[in-house]
Amino acid sequence: MAETSLNTPTSERSRLRVSLDSDFAYQFRKSPVAIVSAVTVLIMVLCAVFAPLIAPYNPFDPASLNLMNGFSKPMEPNAFTGDTFWLGTDDQGRDVFSTILYGMRISLFVGAAAVLFAMVLGISLGLIAGYVGGWVETIIMRVADVQLTFPAILVAMLIFGVAKGITPVEYRDQMAIWVLIIAIGLSDWVQFARVVRGATLVEKNKEYVQAARLIGRGPGAIMIKHILPNVLSPVLVIATISLALAIIAEATLSFLGVGAPPTQPSLGTLIRIGQGFLFSGEWWILLFPAVTLLALALSVNLLGDWLRDALNPRLR
Amino acid sequence: MLAYVIQRVFQSAIVLLVVGLVAFSMFRFVGDPVDNMLGQERTQADIERLRTQLGLDQPFPVQYFKFLTGAAQGNFGVSYRQGRPVSDILVERAPATLELAAVSGFLAISIGIALGVFTAIRRNGFAAHAIMSVSLIGVSLPTFLIGILLIYLFSVELGWLPSFGRGDTVKIGGWSTGFLTESGLKALILPSITLGLYQMTLIMRLVRSEMLEVLRQDYIRFARARGLRERAVNFRHALKNTLVPVITVTGLQLGSIIAFAIITETVFQWPGVGLLFINAIQFVDIPVMAAYLMLISVMFVGINLIVDLLYFAIDPRLRVDRTAAH
Numbered sequence: 007m008a009e010t011s012l013n014t015p016t017s018e019r020s021r022l023r024v025s026l027d028s029d030f031a032y033q034f035r036k037s038p039v040a041i042v043s044a045v046t047v048l049i050m051v052l053c054a055v056f057a058p059l060i061a062p063y064n065p066f067d068p069a070s071l072n073l074m075n076g077f078s079k080p081m082e083p084n085a086f087t088g089d090t091f092w093l094g095t096d097d098q099g100r101d102v103f104s105t106i107l108y109g110m111r112i113s114l115f116v117g118a119a120a121v122l123f124a125m126v127l128g129i130s131l132g133l134i135a136g137y138v139g140g141w142v143e144t145i146i147m148r149v150a151d152v153q154l155t156f157p158a159i160l161v162a163m164l165i166f167g168v169a170k171g172i173t174p175v176e177y178r179d180q181m182a183i184w185v186l187i188i189a190i191g192l193s194d195w196v197q198f199a200r201v202v203r204g205a206t207l208v209e210k211n212k213e214y215v216q217a218a219r220l221i222g223r224g225p226g227a228i229m230i231k232h233i234l235p236n237v238l239s240p241v242l243v244i245a246t247i248s249l250a251l252a253i254i255a256e257a258t259l260s261f262l263g264v265g266a267p268p269t270q271p272s273l274g275t276l277i278r279i280g281q282g283f284l285f286s287g288e289w290w291i292l293l294f295p296a297v298t299l300l301a302l303a304l305s306v307n308l309l310g311d312w313l314r315d316a317l318n319p320r321l322r
Numbered sequence: 323m324l325a326y327v328i329q330r331v332f333q334s335a336i337v338l339l340v341v342g343l344v345a346f347s348m349f350r351f352v353g354d355p356v357d358n359m360l361g362q363e364r365t366q367a368d369i370e371r372l373r374t375q376l377g378l379d380q381p382f383p384v385q386y387f388k389f390l391t392g393a394a395q396g397n398f399g400v401s402y403r404q405g406r407p408v409s410d411i412l413v414e415r416a417p418a419t420l421e422l423a424a425v426s427g428f429l430a431i432s433i434g435i436a437l438g439v440f441t442a443i444r445r446n447g448f449a450a451h452a453i454m455s456v457s458l459i460g461v462s463l464p465t466f467l468i469g470i471l472l473i474y475l476f477s478v479e480l481g482w483l484p485s486f487g488r489g490d491t492v493k494i495g496g497w498s499t500g501f502l503t504e505s506g507l508k509a510l511i512l513p514s515i516t517l518g519l520y521q522m523t524l525i526m527r528l529v530r531s532e533m534l535e536v537l538r539q540d541y542i543r544f545a546r547a548r549g550l551r552e553r554a555v556n557f558r559h560a561l562k563n564t565l566v567p568v569i570t571v572t573g574l575q576l577g578s579i580i581a582f583a584i585i586t587e588t589v590f591q592w593p594g595v596g597l598l599f600i601n602a603i604q605f606v607d608i609p610v611m612a613a614y615l616m617l618i619s620v621m622f623v624g625i626n627l628i629v630d631l632l633y634f635a636i637d638p639r640l641r642v643d644r645t646a647a648h
Contacts, residue, residue: 152337152340152341155337155619155622155623155626156581156618156619156622157577157578157581157582159581159582159585160581160584160618163584163599163600163603164611164615166603167602167603167606167611168348168611170603170606171348171606171608254464257464257466258464258465258466258585261466261585261588262466262584262585262588262600263588263600263604264600264603264604277466277467277470281470281589284470284473284474284478285478285485289474292470296467296470299464299467300462300463300467303462303464304462307462
């Protein structure tokens with residue numbers, strides 16, 4: 007049935023109609039908050055992906071920089087060169103708008119990759135703990151409990167510190183982004199593991215799993231093909247809220263100077279740089295990255311909240 | 323009851339042993355301690371001597387045991403960066419963090435409970451709605467942005483309060499306090515608000531929802547029917563019964579306050595343990611990192627244990643359920 011509906015254009019249209027008429031889509035159209043935050047996130051993701059095309063300058067190409075353009079105010083022509091920058095420039099004459107676009111790219115990439123990493127790790131461990139049980143479950147869930155005792159940001163800092171100690175000095179800046187992803191991801195897997203384990207415990211006693219076992223499918227196939235699809239909807243909600251948390255965690259670490267290096271600045275690094283100019287009155291170097299970070303985190307958060315309500319049948 | 327207490331204490335001890343193992347492995351395997359301590363001009367004999375001196379030639383379990391006994395006595399080795407015993411540095415830095423955390427915790431609890439009660443009693447009033455909306459923004463703002471915002475408003479624009487440091491401190495014994503000087507107190511205001519704000523909104527929201535729940539119950543209606551005054555109903559009957567979950571959450575949040583002090587201390591350049599830890603990460607100063615990890619886990623595990631036991635002591639229903647189940 008699935009094959010015919012995929013191949014014929016008429017049923018293709020009806021599939022589209024079905025998804026547009028669904029309760030989920032209706033809930034979305036009904037909620038202005040969801041629409042606004044979804045559009046904001048979409049625009050920001052597009053800006054981040056196409057940053058090299060949109061950005062008027064390449065802030066990391068020394069040849070395109072002119073030190074005379076340093077500290078240009080937003081929307082005003084520079085006193086020396088007469089160039090105008092929408093959101094001003096920093097001390098080195100880098101266009102703030104362009105650095106924000108590139109910074110958003112790094113923030114979003116680190117956030118998304120970290121959540122993906124946490125998700126894969128958490129789902130696998132949660133499935134195994136729930137399905138296999140026994141001492142495997144005890145070990146996994148004990149580790150999860152211990153880790154949950156500490157705030158995620160502290161765990162991420164420690165992992166970052168240790169990883170920094172292991173990597174050779176000359177690679178530290180290059181590796182920083184990847185270390186950051188692993189640190190944030192490792193600090194965040196527990197949520198996924200706990201939820202997936204709980205759902206797996208419920209699912210594994212249902213008849214369809216028994217049937218699958220009866221026809222001789224192995225534990226791996228049962229976990230991935232049968233149980234996994236049925237435990238994914240709470241995972242989706244956690245993933246969205248985790249994304250907002252991961253973006254803020256990344257910004258916090260970078261702001262503290264234990265995250266993205268100045269050669270690859272994320273929004274947090276930009277805020278760190280901008281803080282230095284707060285006292286001398288160059289407010290735009292700080293303000294615009296901060297507002298971007300806030301808008302990004304807030305819209306992802308609101309989207310997550312809406313998703314949680316929309317996917318929760320009890321709230322309807 | 324006793325079995326439960328023993329079980330919880332035992333679990334906490336295991337957690338601490340595991341964290342100790344992590345801290346020790348960091349110390350032992352991230353970089354070579356001998357390499358880190360000896361300079362460029364070293365001979366093979368120097369290396370051997372330091373190796374024996376540090377006990378690195380002994381088997382792993384023996385080293386681990388020595389690390390644990392050392393840590394229990396407050397001996398965490400020598401900081402790679404400052405060349406002084408880590409314990410000395412920690413003792414020197416601890417008062418700053420503890421004072422900051424204490425003031426923030428006090429602010430968070432007192433203002434949080436007061437606002438929570440207020441928004442619950444006047445739940446449809448304009449002020450309550452305004453407070454709730456502001457708190458929503460407060461929760462979604464990252465801590466460091468709140469700090470920067472406060473610095474911008476009160477230090478840069480208005481020039482009322484200092485933007486960094488502790489001000490003048492007075493030494494009493496080994497403890498340096500900022501409570502006794504004017505500049506010390508002034509310097510405390512912005513960091514403690516920054517640090518306590520998140521916990522304050524959390525406590526406020528919790529108290530509010532618990533109060534709303536309790537106020538709906540029959541015994542409150544009967545208390546009103548008996549002709550008790552509104553104040554007695556709200557505070558004697560309602561608030562008292564909301565405090566159990568509030569104590570739990572507040573207790574657990576105390577640990578977070580110390581952990582999040584890292585961020586606040588960096589924003590305000592507050593010379594506490596958190597700033598020390600961030601600098602240790604930046605310069606890969608493993609002994610300081612390991613010591614901080616051990617200290618903070620002792621604190622977290624201790625707080626968790628106390629909260630669990632308190633919960634047990636406060637709520638009689640839990641005791642009945644447990645004994646019935648056994």
